[in-house]
Amino acid sequence: MRLSVKKFISICIIAVALVSFFSFSHFYISNQNKTASVIYKSIKSDMNEITYHISKEIKYKEDLYKFRTLIDRMVAIDDFIKAIVIQDNKEILLSTDPHYKKILPNDFNYKEKETSEYEKLLSQKTLEDDIKFYIENTNKSVTMQLLIVIDKEEVLLYFGKKESDFLLYFILIPTVLVLFIWLSIDFFIIKPLEKLRQYAYYQNKVPKSFLVKELETIRYSMVQTYNRLDDEKKELFIMARTDSLSGLANKNSLNEYVERLIATSSRHKKEFAFLFLDLDHFKIVNDSLGHNIGDELLKNISSIITQVLRANDFVARIGGDEFAIIIHEYKSLMELTIIIERIQDRLSKTHLIQTNPIDITSSIGVSFYPKDGEDISSLMKHSDIAMYEAKALGRSRYHFYTNELNERVQRNIKLDKDMRLALTNNEYQLFYQPKIDITNGTIIGAEALIRWISPSKGIISPDIFIPLAEENAFIKDLGHWVLNEAIKQQRLFKEKGLDICISINVSSKQLSDENFILNFINTLEANKVNPKMIDIEITEYMFFEQNENNYKVLKELHDYGVSISLDDFGTGYSSLSYIKKFPIDNLKIDKVFMDDYNTYSGAIFIDTIVKMGQTLNMKIIAEGVEEKEQIEYLKKINCDMYQGYYESKPLEVKAFESKYIKKIVN
């Protein structure tokens, strides 16, 4: 059985206390007896002195009065003597206390052998001795008794004081001292020991400095030791997960990371890309220039990869010249390929290692979670296969694990390239589709629609290239071109007598450009176009993405005089609060609703939209109008404008001009 320090010290203290108590008690009782004995003997001695003195001095009984001073003095001096009485068998002859009138009886209240001195002193009322003398000139003896009356009150008071003193000095003060010592031990030793024990066990809270030197030394040593252990643990942890050469994560760390990422991605149903990067012909570098150069090159490459990657991407060195890269949180495949190409591009630049210029390329295989594998080994295997495919196809490239994906990516890359080239080569044109006033059939505006006229592929529909343009941010450049063209065209139309409002489609990405407003206004002013003649068409998607920024830009443009139309109303993410908030001038009913105009439910929708728009002081434009009946219907419900094939398909400028400028002239 083990005892705690607290219990052990408690036992020691209790033992000491008990021993002390018994020792002190014994001492006290012994002392009490000794004191009582001294008092008793003193009284007895005084009594003997008096009796002797009187016995020797007195000649006649009548002379007893001469000894009055003697006995008075004795009573005055000795506090324990209450009175002295000299008596014979008949009467009291002399007394210090006049209250004693009758002779005092013999005191047999004690048994001398059986009681202690203290008990004797308490129980005995009087001490008695004989005064025997011979009458002068005779042989006749006279015997008197001298009685000393013990002052019990004084005795009790005296020993009571002693008892109180004993209690104070031998019980209370030591108790206080013991308690103080106990509290001190508890505060300075036991509690710190407990803190040390807790610290040794949990190592969570470092105890503050202790006052006791030895404990403080232990605490300090423990803190040092645990800190050192922590540091070493961290170091070991890092070493176990770090590639010593490159400083990148090693395979262990990669495994841990991917396991965690798989769990997260599975929960949120997201994908991530697993890249297997292998340097091309690295062995040649090692063999020809030496391993130290090879190592330096690897360090350089590791550094470059880290720099190129984003903060939340992960890279690990898993072999000699093999690296695994995990990329997640990318918006599209396009973005991913941009990252991959950026890596390869940076790596392919000349490396200067100890005055040796080295050119090296890389082959990257890409697999995706979850479609190419749901665990790290399958992801690694498939990306490895893809990497080998890349090498087989000529190195310095990347290859996806699935062919279809590969092809798609390659297609997009080509399209992206062609799109940008098309802008440089002026392959884009704006077509215009008129907007007609329902009441009088006059043209009041036109929507500018982009077309790509490729010399090799012919007309490419915006459905094909616009989504990609939005994805790769080319939409900003393209959108900027569209704006310039449309505004310029408005001026040109006006110069020819056709002063109509041109509607321009604008995407949210364009609005995020901080120079958009400035460019827009500059273009308007450069072309001296009245802002009221320009209308911006936005989709409901704009309410959802970067809502506040879009609102600010649109408000500013609206305040400038530009009108705002909400395209494809009812097909997206509208809520009435957005319609209330954003400065919308026109609502465009989508073709989907117009196709259904002749059904009861379809008509209700259109009717509701028109009434709502009117109530909100907006103009309503019906899109996709292809039949006369639709126009009749729209007229009935007081729709403002329409647009669609019934009037005209989107026309290139010359065709538009020839159709509508002649009309006006006519």
Next chain:
Amino acid sequence: MLKLIMYIKIIISLFITITLISCSSYDNKLKISTTNWIGYTPLIYAKEKGWLKELNIELVMASSLAENMNLYASGNSDAYLGTQHEYNILAKKYDSLKPIMIFDRSNGGDLIMSNTSIKELQNTQKDIDAYLEIDSINYDLLKDFIKSYNLENKTINYINEEQVQIEFLDSKDMKNPTIIVTYVPFNLTLEKNGFSKIISTKESLDIFIVDAMFTKMDILYKHKKQFMELKKVVDKSIENLKQNPKEFYKKVKPYMNNITFNEFQSMQEDIWWLNKELSPIIKNRLNKMNFPSRDII
């Protein structure tokens, strides 16, 4: 923290309790020594009434003024009663000794008795035996008497005895003209033994005898409360004496050699109580005697 506070509270409580207990009445007892002089009977009365016990004051009886003084000097009492003579002797030894309570002045209570007349003393050629307590006011009284009645040229045998012994002298046993310097109540027994008063403090003697309680200043401070209460008790006793002398007499009688009530009453005329405010005349007298009255309660 709460535990610690609890421990501290317990310790303090125990400490206070035991300290109070240990500071017992034993430490605070006040011992006053006195004789059975008529002027000190208020204290004896108070003792018999139990008032002194309440104040933790013990009254110790001495057989004479000199013995009383010796008891004090040997440390067996904290304060003592006596005349200015007993004060002057010990004042030389103890700087801080002061009178703190005045009881009375002698008005015939101190007297000189003889077995002959003053005239015969003046005319005698024999030695004159003088019995007195030399270490007391008796001596001053005798000096004053000798001077007043031109007895300086006489041979006087000074016999130093305690009053309790002087009391039992018998004129029949005197071979020489005898002078006995005494004070009440010892004169009563001497009268019975054939001695007569020849002079007292009531008559033409110039001496002014005052009875008081004396103590050192440190004792006064230590027992100040007790002394203050004692003063009230003394006043109360004297008041009771005046109101009900018979009751007073019964209480003090055992200490007064069992004198009769009439004897007791006649003794009252031998003193003037001075426990109240001192008159200017008395103050003047005290000042002349160099008797300090500043610390008088």
